[in-house]
Amino acid sequence: VPVTMRDVARKAGVSVKTVSRVVNDQSEVAEETRQRVLGAIDELGYRPSKLARALVTQHTDTVGLILGDITNPFFLEFSRGVMDVAQAHGYSVFVCNSDGKQPTQTLALNTLVDHAVDGIIIFPAYESEDAMKAFANHYQPVVVVGRFFEHPGIGLVLMKSYQGARLAVDYLVSRGHTAIGMIAGSATPLSLMQRVEGFRDGLKDCGLPVVDEWILPGDPVLEHGVKAARQLLTEHPQVTAIFAYNDLLALGAIQACKKLGRRVPDDCAIVGFDDIQFASMVSPALTTVYVDKYKLGQQSMIRLLEMLEDPGNSFDPIYVDVVLMVRESA
Amino acid sequence: VPVTMRDVARKAGVSVKTVSRVVNDQSEVAEETRQRVLGAIDELGYRPSKLARALVTQHTDTVGLILGDITNPFFLEFSRGVMDVAQAHGYSVFVCNSDGKQPTQTLALNTLVDHAVDGIIIFPAYESEDAMKAFANHYQPVVVVGRFFEHPGIGLVLMKSYQGARLAVDYLVSRGHTAIGMIAGSATPLSLMQRVEGFRDGLKDCGLPVVDEWILPGDPVLEHGVKAARQLLTEHPQVTAIFAYNDLLALGAIQACKKLGRRVPDDCAIVGFDDIQFASMVSPALTTVYVDKYKLGQQSMIRLLEMLEDPGNSFDPIYVDVVLMVRESA
DNA sequence: CTGAAAGCGCTTACAG
DNA sequence: CTGAAAGCGCTTACAG
Numbered sequence: 001v002p003v004t005m006r007d008v009a010r011k012a013g014v015s016v017k018t019v020s021r022v023v024n025d026q027s028e029v030a031e032e033t034r035q036r037v038l039g040a041i042d043e044l045g046y047r048p049s050k051l052a053r054a055l056v057t058q059h060t061d062t063v064g065l066i067l068g069d070i071t072n073p074f075f076l077e078f079s080r081g082v083m084d085v086a087q088a089h090g091y092s093v094f095v096c097n098s099d100g101k102q103p104t105q106t107l108a109l110n111t112l113v114d115h116a117v118d119g120i121i122i123f124p125a126y127e128s129e130d131a132m133k134a135f136a137n138h139y140q141p142v143v144v145v146g147r148f149f150e151h152p153g154i155g156l157v158l159m160k161s162y163q164g165a166r167l168a169v170d171y172l173v174s175r176g177h178t179a180i181g182m183i184a185g186s187a188t189p190l191s192l193m194q195r196v197e198g199f200r201d202g203l204k205d206c207g208l209p210v211v212d213e214w215i216l217p218g219d220p221v222l223e224h225g226v227k228a229a230r231q232l233l234t235e236h237p238q239v240t241a242i243f244a245y246n247d248l249l250a251l252g253a254i255q256a257c258k259k260l261g262r263r264v265p266d267d268c269a270i271v272g273f274d275d276i277q278f279a280s281m282v283s284p285a286l287t288t289v290y291v292d293k294y295k296l297g298q299q300s301m302i303r304l305l306e307m308l309e310d311p312g313n314s315f316d317p318i319y320v321d322v323v324l325m326v327r328e329s330a
Numbered sequence: 331v332p333v334t335m336r337d338v339a340r341k342a343g344v345s346v347k348t349v350s351r352v353v354n355d356q357s358e359v360a361e362e363t364r365q366r367v368l369g370a371i372d373e374l375g376y377r378p379s380k381l382a383r384a385l386v387t388q389h390t391d392t393v394g395l396i397l398g399d400i401t402n403p404f405f406l407e408f409s410r411g412v413m414d415v416a417q418a419h420g421y422s423v424f425v426c427n428s429d430g431k432q433p434t435q436t437l438a439l440n441t442l443v444d445h446a447v448d449g450i451i452i453f454p455a456y457e458s459e460d461a462m463k464a465f466a467n468h469y470q471p472v473v474v475v476g477r478f479f480e481h482p483g484i485g486l487v488l489m490k491s492y493q494g495a496r497l498a499v500d501y502l503v504s505r506g507h508t509a510i511g512m513i514a515g516s517a518t519p520l521s522l523m524q525r526v527e528g529f530r531d532g533l534k535d536c537g538l539p540v541v542d543e544w545i546l547p548g549d550p551v552l553e554h555g556v557k558a559a560r561q562l563l564t565e566h567p568q569v570t571a572i573f574a575y576n577d578l579l580a581l582g583a584i585q586a587c588k589k590l591g592r593r594v595p596d597d598c599a600i601v602g603f604d605d606i607q608f609a610s611m612v613s614p615a616l617t618t619v620y621v622d623k624y625k626l627g628q629q630s631m632i633r634l635l636e637m638l639e640d641p642g643n644s645f646d647p648i649y650v651d652v653v654l655m656v657r658e659s660a
Numbered sequence: 661c662t663g664a665a666a667g668c669g670c671t672t673a674c675a676g
Numbered sequence: 677c678t679g680a681a682a683g684c685g686c687t688t689a690c691a692g
Contacts, residue, residue, distance in 0.1 A: 002685090004684095004685060004686085005685065005686065006685080014662080014663090015662065015663045015664080016663085016664095016685090016686085016687095017662075017663055017664085017687085017688095018661090018662060018663075020686070020687065020688095021661095021662085023686095024687085026687095027661085028661060029661070029662085030661060030662085033661080033662085045468075047440070047443065047444055048444070048685085048686075049385075049444070049446065049684090049685055049686065050444045050445050050446070050686095051381055051384050051385050051390065051445070051446050051684090051685075051686085052385055052668090052684070052685035052686035052687090053685080053686055053687075054381050054668090054686090055379075055381050055382055055385060055667095055668045055669065055670090055684090055685080055686070055687090056667075056668045056685090056686060056687045056688075057668090057686090057687070057688095058668080060381070062424075062445070070406055070409060070410050070413075071406060071407065071410065071607075073403050073406065073607070073608075075406075076400055076401060076403065076405075076406055077401065079400060079425070080400050080401065080427065083400075083425070083426075083427050084427070087426075087427070092424050092426070092441055092442075092445055093424065093425060094392075094422050094423065094424055094425075095409075095413070095423060095424075095425040096413075096417075096422070097410065097413050097414070097417070110377070111422055112422075113377065114377055114378070114379070114380045115380050115381070115392070115422055116379065116380070116381050138375075251611060255611075277401075277403070278403075278608040278611070278612065281581060281585075281608070281612045281613075282608065282611045282612055282613065283611075283612065283613025332669090334668095334669060334670085335669065335670065336669080344678080344679090345678065345679045345680080346669090346670085346671095346679085346680095347671085347672095347678075347679055347680085348677090348678060348679075350670070350671065350672095351677095351678085353670095354671085356671095357677085358677060359677070359678085360677060360678085363677080363678085378669085378670075379668090379669055379670065380670095381668090381669075381670085382668070382669035382670035382671090382684090383669080383670055383671070384670090384684090385668090385669080385670070385671090385683095385684045385685065385686090386669090386670060386671045386672075386683075386684045387670090387671070387672095387684090388684080
């Protein structure tokens with residue numbers, strides 16, 4: 001039996017409106033009245049229904065967070081950043097799982113709208129460019145992380161993926177590698193992936209040819225890293241270094257090398273991306289491109305908050321820095 | 331401008347009630363009318379407001395999930411299990427972070443109630459026994475994971491922690507260790523922790539003394555593992571094996587050994603608990619007690635669903651099995 | 661400084 | 677098979 005505002009009003013001998021006023025700190029209420037109401041609230045253990053309030057105010061104090069494969073520890077720290085900022089600002093967060101698939105993501109998007117969340121953060125965005133924009137036309141604000149979308153109503157938080165990839169290539173070349181492959185991930189078409197672009201441009205600028213057969217797409221999960229690395233090193237044994245789209249893939253590649261009897265980094269150097277929590281603890285410790293995942297999450301939520309505050313405004317993308325962490329695998 | 335049921339009714343030339351009927355598949359509606367309504371819904375892009383519905387039906391199709399330190403990869407797979415089952419049954423999930431602290435957890439609990447979630451899963455439960463029971467008296471259902479709470483309205487999902495600890499001890503003793511320490515974690519008082527109980531009983535049953543100074547409590551995070559292991563091995567150099575409350579702590583202990591120049595497992599054997607995703611990839615690969623984290627999550631949500639279906643009933647605890655994974659660290 | 665009325669977008673008895 | 681009225685628990689103009 002939930003306690004309602006009317007119960008409080010009755011107990012305090014005032015109108016419902018007055019209770020509403022003290023609950024929301026609105027306008028002036030006589031101090032004596034206020035105390036009486038506060039007393040009644042306390043005595044009854046009254047807590048205002050966010051649902052009822054939301055129905056009239058049209059905001060729910062909730063946001064939606066759609067994540068790809070939650071199995072990637074990357075998302076752990078990222079979510080933590082989102083949730084800490086959200087909580088500090090009185091927002092609760094619905095977490096959904098797109099499972100790396102576009103239909104599941106669309107479902108999640110619709111469910112969140114049904115629940116009338118005030119805003120949505122999506123990472124990564126598996127929707128097609130058109131679908132995403134169509135969605136953003138009837139629902140706002142949306143913050144997209146890690147993928148470029150030029151569209152009003154969509155906020156952007158990006159890491160410097162292109163630069164990170166170039167750092168990785170430059171480093172590998174400086175170590176004498178000339179035959180470098182890539183395991184590329186699959187969140188979006190290859191042509192849209194900054195990490196792949198950076199990889200190609202890096203190669204070119206070092207005067208090395210870009211061999212398309214050495215760039216393998218696929219899901220960004222460990223198992224695929226094993227498979228892709230095996231394929232790459234078997235079909236193209238001349239490859240002596242691999243740049244992986246993320247650490248999970250890189251870890252998989254290390255396992256593949258072990259199975260193939262290729263020593264890392266001597267027979268095959270491997271560079272990852274993300275610097276997940278365990279990258280430094282595996283053996284060999286992973287050389288990888290660090291990005292502050294917690295900060296990325298914070299920035300995403302902060303940007304969403306800004307868009308909520310100022311719906312008309314358009315915001316520039318936020319870029320989060322990366323830095324190469326040289327360890328043992330390359 | 332959201333499309334309302336009234337808009338649909340107007341467009342289809344029927345009453346709001348009829349629209350409601352077809353949306354909810356209630357009773358018989360003339361097929362021709364149904365099609366007309368469906369057409370209008372489609373044309374207008376109408377989606378029923380869960381908020382408005384919730385206000386009258388008193389259920390929101392949402393559940394709350396309160397997690398401890400989300401930084402532990404354990405929670406990744408656990409949440410995935412919860413969310414997959416939730417999603418399959420049409421529930422959305424609010425994820426909150428208790429940050430391993432009781433006040434933060436209480437806050438989360440209250441926020442979830444304010445949002446009128448249909449049920450709550452809490453793991454681990456930092457509330458005191460009394461506080462938890464008091465809460466369960468005015469809000470139900472709650473599923474508590476990994477900690478025993480005998481109380482109506484609280485569902486229990488437990489892993490066989492006691493047995494797991496005994497497996498670890500038996501194994502270490504079988505390898506010739508007689509001076510075994512423990513890094514114990516701190517979710518609840520030591521006396522309530524099944525892993526500690528199992529550890530002590532295991533020692534006793536093997537005819538070994540239980541040395542209280544060799545059992546160090548503390549937060550279940552990596553940094554504390556480093557600190558506790560260093561302290562343990564420095565103050566009590568005769569200790570040759572450590573059983574850790576969880577893998578994060580065990581990983582920290584391995585790092586401490588490296589710094590102290592103690593080889594693992596030769597100079598100090600280490601056994602963890604959980605078998606997180608990376609336990610097998612670190613060096614030395616971690617010997618640990620495996621528990622199916624994904625399944626634990628699934629079972630928790632399934633139990634919550636059962637309690638939702640059948641509020642009067644009382645349910646027996648669910649126990650999830652554990653198995654010792656012998657790898658390199660012990 | 662305080663209150664009565666209308667309404668947010670639905671569903672629930674109750675009629676017909 | 678279909679509809680008019682009341683109500684879920686709040687807030688928003690509008691009065692006084």
